[in-house]
Amino acid sequence: MAILQGKNNSMNTPILSTQALSELLGSPSLRIIDVRPKPKEGQVPYENGHIPGAIHFCLETVLSGPSGPGRHPLPDPRVFASHLEAAGIGENCNVVCYDDASGAYAARLWWMLDNLGLDSVAVLDGGYAAWLAAGGDEEQHASTYEAATWNLFENRNPTYDKDALRADLSSFHILDARAAERYRGETEPIDAIAGHIPSAVSVPFAGNLENGRFRSKEELLERFSALVPNDGKPVVHSCGSGVTACHNILAMRIAGLGRKALYPGSWSDWSSSGFPVETGEG
Numbered sequence: 001m002a003i004l005q006g007k008n009n010s011m012n013t014p015i016l017s018t019q020a021l022s023e024l025l026g027s028p029s030l031r032i033i034d035v036r037p038k039p040k041e042g043q044v045p046y047e048n049g050h051i052p053g054a055i056h057f058c059l060e061t062v063l064s065g066p067s068g069p070g071r072h073p074l075p076d077p078r079v080f081a082s083h084l085e086a087a088g089i090g091e092n093c094n095v096v097c098y099d100d101a102s103g104a105y106a107a108r109l110w111w112m113l114d115n116l117g118l119d120s121v122a123v124l125d126g127g128y129a130a131w132l133a134a135g136g137d138e139e140q141h142a143s144t145y146e147a148a149t150w151n152l153f154e155n156r157n158p159t160y161d162k163d164a165l166r167a168d169l170s171s172f173h174i175l176d177a178r179a180a181e182r183y184r185g186e187t188e189p190i191d192a193i194a195g196h197i198p199s200a201v202s203v204p205f206a207g208n209l210e211n212g213r214f215r216s217k218e219e220l221l222e223r224f225s226a227l228v229p230n231d232g233k234p235v236v237h238s239c240g241s242g243v244t245a246c247h248n249i250l251a252m253r254i255a256g257l258g259r260k261a262l263y264p265g266s267w268s269d270w271s272s273s274g275f276p277v278e279t280g281e282g
Helices: 018-024 077-086 104-116 127-133 162-167 180-184 217-227 245-254 266-270
Strands: 003-005 010-012 030-034 094-098 121-124 173-176 235-238
Touching: 018 094, 018 127, 077 104, 094 104, 094 127, 104 121, 104 245, 121 127, 162 266, 217 245, 235 245, 235 266
Parallel strands: 030 094, 094 121, 173 235
Antiparallel strands: 003 010
């Protein structure tokens, strides 16, 4: 869980409200990371305006590695750490991540930082839109910080690859965070093959939200408890390429359900492997 402390704020949660973030602004240990993606055409949104003090990390170049399973393979932890150090993010920082994609990209960064051992990391609930709606300031100039040192490499979040899952699919509860129509195989805008991993359950990440913000702990607990039997089998989260799956992992953490596993390669990896594929409701 993230423990973020400001002038008048102390929280123990993996998500942070805009009010709580506003109270943290100005803290020397605060690092805000904007992970809004670059549109197909035009500038990076960060350049047009961002939360004061924020720096920008790109999904393609910082949150993903150059090679590995799937479209967005996890980067080498030491390479990722070098980006953190260069950006002035050290192990004693309070980190808040945000995007404009319902938390999908921010959750990926949250997962990566939490995985390395950083406790004080949270996702801004509602993202940039909520910040502006609350009257938050924005700025255009890029913020820079002195280089930091990163020594946390705990690798504490479980992951599974396609071979481990394929060996005995019945041993796992696989939750698919993609939109339901992609899960059913009715459409596939990105990958070559439509459908889902056999035995996977459709759990679109958008269902974690209400009016752009995460549902309450109680509502999320009810959602996931209804989907996952308490039988001791590992819960493994999948999506298209290991990004939005982190949103469901974050939601389960909010619900108090502990650390759950990620299939980093997800559908982009599975669908290109020649392994069995299912369509329909599953």
